[in-house]
Amino acid sequence: MTGRRKLLLGLVGVLALEVALALKAKxxxxxxxxxxxxxxxxxxxxxxxxxxxVMSWLVMGxxxxxxxxxxxxxxxxxxxxxxxxxxxxxxxxxxxxxxxGDSLGPEKSREYLPWIGSLFLFLWLxxxxxxxxxxxxxxxxxxxxxxxxxxVLTMVHTSAIRKKGLKKYIKGYLQPFPPMLPLxxxxxxxxxxxxxxxxxxxxxxxxxxxxxxxxLVRYVLLPVGLNLFxxxxxxxxxxxxxxxxxxxxxxxxxxx
Amino acid sequence: MDLGMIxxxxxxxxxxxxxxxxxxxxxxxxAHHANGAIARQPAAADQVVRTMLVAQAVAExxxxxxxxxxxxxxxxxxxxxxxxxxxxxxxxxxxxxxxxIGPGVGAGIAGASACEGIGRQPRLSGLLTRTMLIGQAVSxxxxxxxxxIALLLIFVVGGG
Numbered sequence: 001m002t003g004r005r006k007l008l009l010g011l012v013g014v015l016a017l018e019v020a021l022a023l024k025a026k027x028x029x030x031x032x033x034x035x036x037x038x039x040x041x042x043x044x045x046x047x048x049x050x051x052x053x054v055m056s057w058l059v060m061g062x063x064x065x066x067x068x069x070x071x072x073x074x075x076x077x078x079x080x081x082x083x084x085x086x087x088x089x090x091x092x093x094x095x096x097x098x099x100x101g102d103s104l105g106p107e108k109s110r111e112y113l114p115w116i117g118s119l120f121l122f123l124w125l126x127x128x129x130x131x132x133x134x135x136x137x138x139x140x141x142x143x144x145x146x147x148x149x150x151x152v153l154t155m156v157h158t159s160a161i162r163k164k165g166l167k168k169y170i171k172g173y174l175q176p177f178p179p180m181l182p183l184x185x186x187x188x189x190x191x192x193x194x195x196x197x198x199x200x201x202x203x204x205x206x207x208x209x210x211x212x213x214x215x216l217v218r219y220v221l222l223p224v225g226l227n228l229f230x231x232x233x234x235x236x237x238x239x240x241x242x243x244x245x246x247x248x249x250x251x252x253x254x255x256x
Numbered sequence: 257m258d259l260g261m262i263x264x265x266x267x268x269x270x271x272x273x274x275x276x277x278x279x280x281x282x283x284x285x286x287a288h289h290a291n292g293a294i295a296r297q298p299a300a301a302d303q304v305v306r307t308m309l310v311a312q313a314v315a316e317x318x319x320x321x322x323x324x325x326x327x328x329x330x331x332x333x334x335x336x337x338x339x340x341x342x343x344x345x346x347x348x349x350x351x352x353x354x355x356x357i358g359p360g361v362g363a364g365i366a367g368a369s370a371c372e373g374i375g376r377q378p379r380l381s382g383l384l385t386r387t388m389l390i391g392q393a394v395s396x397x398x399x400x401x402x403x404x405i406a407l408l409l410i411f412v413v414g415g416g
Contacts, residue, residue: 095386193404194397201403202317205324212327233313241314241393248390 018220049141056138059125063118092117099247103255104163112250115155120243123148127203127235131227137235139203142196149196152246153188160253195245202238206230260334260341267349268326271406274353275322275360282315282364289368293375300378304371307385311367314392318356318363318399325352325406334414344414348406355402362395 037048070085078086093113100109123139130137138144161169173184210230214223290308294301325348334341370388374381 190397190401194394194400197400197404198317198393198396201321201324201400205320208324208327209320212331229313237310237313237389241389244386244390245393 015221049143051136052138052141052144055129055136056122056126056144058135059122059129059138062125063121088121089113089117092120095244096247099251100254103251112159112247116243116247119148119151119246120239123199123242124236124239127199127239128231130203130207130235131231137203137207139199140207142200142204145196145199148199148242149192152195152249153192155246156249156253159250163254191249195242199238199242202234206234259338260345263342263345264329264334267345267347268329270346270349270353271322271325271329271356272319272353273322275325275356276319278357278360278362279316279319279364280360282360282362282367283312285361285364286311286315286367286371290371293371297375297378300374300381303378303381304374307374307381307388308367308371310385311363311370311388311392314389314396315360315363315367317396318360321399321403322352322356325349325403325410328407328410332410334410336414341414344409348409348414351402351409352406355405356399359396359399363392366391366395 035050037050037053039046066081067085070082073079073082075082093110096113096116097106097109100112126137126139126144128137129135130140157169160172164172173181175184207230210223210226213226217223286308290304293304297304329345329349334344336344366388370384373384377384
């Protein structure tokens, strides 16, 4: 028997076993309760979604660990890991200087590189970590996208004030004429809402669709492809979109 | 079968049905222009196909949102008096379904012109894809608002 036929036979066997197991299992769709830590502080009730907190710290830990590892063995001739990190840094550096360079100059725009880079790395790993069994995307919890969105909005408006000065910044809200003030403010808030909910909707939507379809086909074959699409593909695109929008909003805010 | 269940099924149908309309047209547009671009510039076929696939995946977002709302409606539950349940479920379905039409087509148009542009200027494919992604994301905002309202209706008003 050739190697390929053996592999094929093995695959068919695993599939048959899976179907047999699946037919015995009952489809069960359950969007379970969210595990929480509750404690009170000075009379206020505090709630922390424990799984989200643990997973986002795990993501941050992975990146910090990888960065320390790369830093500890920097070489003149880069190894594979170092080359990957260099590629990422260069990619984001050119992205940032391309977008912000016109209005801030190449030197100042480089200050935004650490922020943009770590925002993308955090969101990217957060979005795709659900592919690993047992782990869960932290971005599935609305609090994480909203937190990132608040960081982005703070950064956008701070850099606008820093570039233009407070007076000109406030004047920007009275454009094209003063009665537009409420509309401009609502427009700014809508940016934040759509930024956070776009990420949350895509990741949460993928997770729920995966859950329901997996239960309907009883975990045979189909969920693997869906996991690849929703986990890796959509996760990567949404992380990139979030980062690019953060950059684009900053560019609009600092340009006159 | 009670009124709430009827409305949930109706809402799910409307949400997926109309939500899929926009995405379908949009993705078709992308493929249409990608084919034109490859016919003009066969050497750039790889880049065009890659951009087309990314564009279609983003244009599909409103359809996926529709599917999500439908799943939540069918497998979740809505509480309250029957008439309120009816309004909540149907309202969520209509919001997501109708709201998904425009963004699907809009994101598709953005993807279509990106494909066409790459066919004309293959060297700019990185820049064009990036611009396309930003444009699609912003044009998708209204689908996101629809999703927010649909989920608010189901989970806050309906208390499901």
